[in-house]
Amino acid sequence: MVNPVDIIKDEVVKMTFAFTEPQEILLEISSSLQKSAWQESQVYATPSSRWCAYMNQICLYGFLNWIKTECVPEASVWYSSPGIPAFWEFVNGTAILLEEKRVVLIPSEAIDDSELEVPQEWVDIPSWVADYYLAVQIPADGECVRIWGYITHQELKSFAQYDQVDRTYCIDARHLIKDLNAFWITYQFCRKEEMKAAIAPLPEFSTAQAENIQQLLSDSSMTLLRLAVPFTTWGALLDREEWRQHLYKQRQPCLREAAPTQFSQVQVNLSRWLLQIYDASWQAMETFFEPNTSSLAFNFRSFSGLNAAAIKRAKLIDLGMQIEAQKVILLVALMPEVNQQVSIRVQLHPDPNQSYLPANIKLVLLSEQGEILQEVQARVQDIYVQLKLFDGEIGECFSIQVVLDSCQITENFVI
Numbered sequence: 116m117v118n119p120v121d122i123i124k125d126e127v128v129k130m131t132f133a134f135t136e137p138q139e140i141l142l143e144i145s146s147s148l149q150k151s152a153w154q155e156s157q158v159y160a161t162p163s164s165r166w167c168a169y170m171n172q173i174c175l176y177g178f179l180n181w182i183k184t185e186c187v188p189e190a191s192v193w194y195s196s197p198g199i200p201a202f203w204e205f206v207n208g209t210a211i212l213l214e215e216k217r218v219v220l221i222p223s224e225a226i227d228d229s230e231l232e233v234p235q236e237w238v239d240i241p242s243w244v245a246d247y248y249l250a251v252q253i254p255a256d257g258e259c260v261r262i263w264g265y266i267t268h269q270e271l272k273s274f275a276q277y278d279q280v281d282r283t284y285c286i287d288a289r290h291l292i293k294d295l296n297a298f299w300i301t302y303q304f305c306r307k308e309e310m311k312a313a314i315a316p317l318p319e320f321s322t323a324q325a326e327n328i329q330q331l332l333s334d335s336s337m338t339l340l341r342l343a344v345p346f347t348t349w350g351a352l353l354d355r356e357e358w359r360q361h362l363y364k365q366r367q368p369c370l371r372e373a374a375p376t377q378f379s380q381v382q383v384n385l386s387r388w389l390l391q392i393y394d395a396s397w398q399a400m401e402t403f404f405e406p407n408t409s410s411l412a413f414n415f416r417s418f419s420g421l422n423a424a425a426i427k428r429a430k431l432i433d434l435g436m437q438i439e440a441q442k443v444i445l446l447v448a449l450m451p452e453v454n455q456q457v458s459i460r461v462q463l464h465p466d467p468n469q470s471y472l473p474a475n476i477k478l479v480l481l482s483e484q485g486e487i488l489q490e491v492q493a494r495v496q497d498i499y500v501q502l503k504l505f506d507g508e509i510g511e512c513f514s515i516q517v518v519l520d521s522c523q524i525t526e527n528f529v530i
Contacts, residue, residue: 201363
């Protein structure tokens with residue numbers, strides 16, 4: 116029998132690592148991963164931000180999959196807010212958490228690797244500062260990710276030239292350590308050592324002040340928002356998650372329209388699940404169900420042909436009933452198949468504190484166009500309901516609805 120883990124590596128994220136020279140790391144990126152990254156990037160507002168998001172998606176997926184497999188299984192993406200990282204609309208770079216330390220990947224398509232340019236946001240916003248900055252080269256065809264050097268925050272602040280025009284720290288390649296073996300040795304044996312330089316705090320704004328600045332930046336003709344106001348003002352706005360998200364939404368025409376389409380809403384990217392990258396709201400099943408519970412949720416591991424290797428996540432759905440609080444657990448499992456397809460199983464279970472689902476609650480599968488493809492309704496004393504197993508391919512969109520009386524909750528997915 117084919118090992119699903121091998122399928123994930125071979126069919127979804129075909130990537131290997133090699134030392135092109137003793138010090139460099141080269142990660143090969145599959146065409147399916149490039150396709151997925153490009154599709155995800157299309158939600159950004161401008162050609163430059165879409166390209167920035169595309170490069171960072173490739174960089175993120177390649178590096179995170181490799182480092183979790185080879186070095187730090189606990190590695191995770193820095194941002195944890197739902198949906199996509201809003202800062203790619205404005206700033207190049209991706210932060211990865213390696214347990215005690217933070218690494219920022221700075222991708223570039225430049226052929227010349229004589230210097231590294233780090234946007235000021237990653238250097239001078241206190242909550243964004245990293246311990247290490249990795250220089251990453253991505254060729255135009257996107258078929259690989261080359262990591263060719265690194266530097267600490269202290270060294271970057273000490274040796275880099277600050278460019279006031281484009282607000283970047285430019286560091287000559289001779290100041291970078293190009294032996295990535297040295298990075299892992301430093302990471303392993305110097306975890307408690309301080310790698311960050313002291314930086315000045317940013318000003319604090321009231322909500323009214325922030326709204327005034329956001330109004331100033333709402334002009335859609337502005338192409339470089341990060342340079343439109345002083346850095347201290349800009350940095351303070353990006354530092355706050357809710358203000359950063361608001362700035363991002365201002366830039367999205369589809370989000371400003373009075374009647375947005377179904378798929379202008381936040382989508383859960385299932386391709387990320389294949390790389391063990393999950394939004395914070397989607398938890399392991401064990402979060403909701405104890406292993407010794409009598410609930411049938413744990414039969415999900417082998418139910419309908421999905422064995423223990425299937426990728427499974429669960430989300431608590433609050434139906435928001437006015438008289439009596441009603442909550443249910445939505446379970447989604449993925450089984451990678453050949454030819455870039457996945458099989459998907461969806462189940463609905465009662466809250467662990469309840470024995471049965473609410474009578475007449477519905478679980479519905481919708482196409483990207485909103486057409487009902489499947490629907491199942493709970494009877495009295497049903498302990499779970501499920502949709503028939505269905506297949507999807509990379510890039511395909513669908514929705515799952517949970518409906519009870521006048522309450523309707525929709526979760527949008529892209530594979």
